[in-house]
Amino acid sequence: MIEPSSHAIAAILLTVTMFYGFISGKVRVEIISLLTISAIALGLYTFPLPGQAPTDGLKLAFEGFGHHALITICALMILGRGLVTTGALEPAARLLIQIWKFNRQAGLFVTLVLAMGMSMVVNDTPVLVLLLPVMSAIAASGGMPASKTLIPVNSAVLIGGMATTIGTSTNLLVVSLASDMGMAPISVFHFTPIVLMAAAIALPFIWLIMPRLLPDNSVEAGHAPRRFIATLRLGGWSAERHLTIEKLRQILPGDVEIRSSIRDNRVSVEATHDDLEEAMRALGATAAPTWLMDRLKSGYSKTGEDLTVVELAITRDSGLVGKVVTDANLAERYNVALLGVHGARHSWHAQRYPTQLDPFTIKFGEGDIILATGAMPDLQNLARTENLLILEGAKELPRTTKAPLATAIMASAVIPASLGIVPIAISALAGAILMFVTGCVRFDRIGRALSANVVVLVAASIAIGRIVLDSGAAEWLSSLLALGLQILPPAGVLAAVMLFVTVLTNFASNTTAAAVGTPVAFSLAQKLGIPVEPLVLAVLFGCNLCYATPVAYQTNMLIMSAGDYKFGDYTKTGLPLVALMIITLSGLLVYQYGLY
Known part of the structure; x- marks a missing residue:
């Protein structure tokens, strides 16, 4: 063997x-990627x-930023954003809501099939962004x-x-x-039939068995409702009454956890939404600055808009990720008040929200849920x-006259590439330009269409792939x-490679x-005399089998708080x-490529 x-x-x-x-999660993905490229x-x-x-x-280190794979991924992000913002989906x-009203099992089956179908041509994250508030609304009803x-x-x-080369950025990278x-x-x-056959075998498990393995985390089933960390402004009366932590515990509902001492007539607590409301009533306190609540009530009394309290989930490409709560300045920018924050990663909850800490000095993270109040338009x-998802109540996606146009542009980008008329890089780039020219995606919103961490991560991954190959490490x-x-046998080799990549x-x-x-x-493949393509597809499939941990993929984190999962x-x-x-994909690859 070579040394x-x-x-x-x-x-x-x-x-x-x-x-x-x-794996450690101590440093942001973008920073790690940039450090890798620099190294x-x-x-x-x-x-x-x-x-x-x-x-x-x-x-070699920087060619990833100009690689056609990255350009294609960015173009597809813009195409997917156009479908979402125009309400084309x-x-x-x-349709899902109507089917769920008719029959729950039929509704879940159609939802699963529709989710599979949409994610074949639209990136996974926008599809889940569309379905998450719909599923929350269905659960609430x-x-x-x-x-x-x-x-x-x-x-x-x-x-x-997993079923198409454009389904995820990872597929494009592997290809x-x-x-x-x-x-x-x-x-x-090219490999869609293989995945569809595997999906047909997996679908009964996902549809009928998987829900039975999951807990009922609804409040109706006795599960504790979501808890938020908030800062209560107690007002001047607390100083007059010499309010102490002991006296505070006697006044507050029993499930409210006090997380800090009283300082400047403020105290940090952790409680459910209902208990937080009860605590504010009992203390005459507010969870947002008094001046802000007065401004909201005064402004909305003139317009006739009622104040609404909603829960919003923070997606991976949200501009709030990594920002300190106070720096986000939601009050001045959007005229809304932030009431509390629920941390997504339960196992790291104590690290992200230590006891003696004002919750409004922490940083927002992917999957966190914030409790906010304001007028519904704001x-x-x-x-x-x-890029937040409204979880409480159905979120009406904007229906515009450009929805058919966005759908037509997406089709014009995918169909020629699928027929081999033009490369996907060219058709996707042309489609992205059309999205801008026609106004389906605004130029000033391009930062919302593109995910910076995905861009840098793909560039770093291309560089890693090249250095692993050119240095002889791959050999x-x-x-x-x-x-x-x-x-x-070939089936065992394919399964072993797929398992190796799946673990990673x-x-x-x-x-x-x-x-x-x-x-x-x-x-x-060259050493074992196996065709290259099935082994490469084994890698591609393995990269998509990211179901077993919440940190494996961004959509896993996105649903963690919404489903209150562990x-x-x-x-x-x-x-x-x-x-x-x-097992299924390995067997299908062996059959497809005749590796008996």
Whole structure:
């Protein structure tokens, strides 16, 4: 077996470090990605690869930002944003509500099938963004509890996104990397039949069994309602009465947890929405500054708009992620008052919200849910501008005259590419330009269409994939795998590769798993005499089997608070689905490519 070079060892160590950074969650994805790119650039400039100049290393490190895969991913993000903002997907949501009213089981089945279908041509996240408030509204109107439906719907979205090259950014990355290495180009629907057959086998489990494995986290079933951290402004009377923590506990409802001492007539508490309202009534307190509440009541008394309290979930591409609550300045920008915050990651709850901390000095995170009040038009403006999801009450998506136009543009981008008339990079880019020209997506909202962390992560993943391949790390790793896999039949090899990538993607970034797995699979295929394409597809499928942990994919985190899930809920439902999909997809790949 070949010995790894110093560059190969360095590439492997850098990849492991990058994975650890993603797993730990201590540093934001964008920062880790930029540090990885910087490490590759500086490392190869100082210690160039054999036969290369220092500037060649710089080109390798930064070429991901100009790679056609990244351009295509950005264009598809814009196309998906156009469908959402114009309300082109709204008829599907309304159809679901009508079917759920007729029959709950039929409603769930149609929801799963529709989720799979939409995510084949629209990125997974926009599809879930559309369905999440719909499912919350269905649960509120007497349908299945959200905790019984959101993980199954999310699983269906992820399976649908696996079915085409444009379903997820990861698919495009794998196909592009493999094409760069010499594999024949793959069309949009090239492997769709394989995934659809696997989906048909997985669908009964997702539809009938998975909801039974999930808890009923509804309040009606006795589950504790969502708790928010809030700051109560007690007013001047507290000082006059010499209010202490002991006296405060006697006044407050029993389930209200006091999280700080009284300072400047303010105290931090954790409570449900109802208990928070009761606490404010008992103390004559407010959860927002008094001047702000007076301004809201005064302003809305003139317009006739009532104050409404809503819960809003923070999505991954929201502009609020990473911002300190006070810096978000929601009052001045949107004329709404923030009442409380519910943390998404329960297992890290104590770290993100320590006891002696004013909740309005913490940072917003992906999946957090905020409790806000204001006029409904202002709250909808906040949700639309900051990419938030209104969970309490149905959110009416805007229906505009441009919805048919956005649908036509999406079709004109996908159909020519699926027929092989033009590359997807060209058709998607042309479609994105048309979205701008026709006004389906506004130029000043391009930051909402594109996800900065996805852009940087894809660029870093392309650089990692190149350095793993060019340094010889992929050849060395494939040699190690070949020693253990050479005794297995092709089906076992495919399953082992898919399992290897699945483990990586469930505990780190699926784009990084794709960047590492693709060159390794390419080299492994050559060593074992297996066609390259089925092994590359095994990597692609493995990158999409991210059901087993909440940190595996952004949509998993998005539903965590809305369904009030725990880590174990993902594992309990995700591991059987992962096993089922690996066995099914491996067998189908063997059959499709004649690897008997």
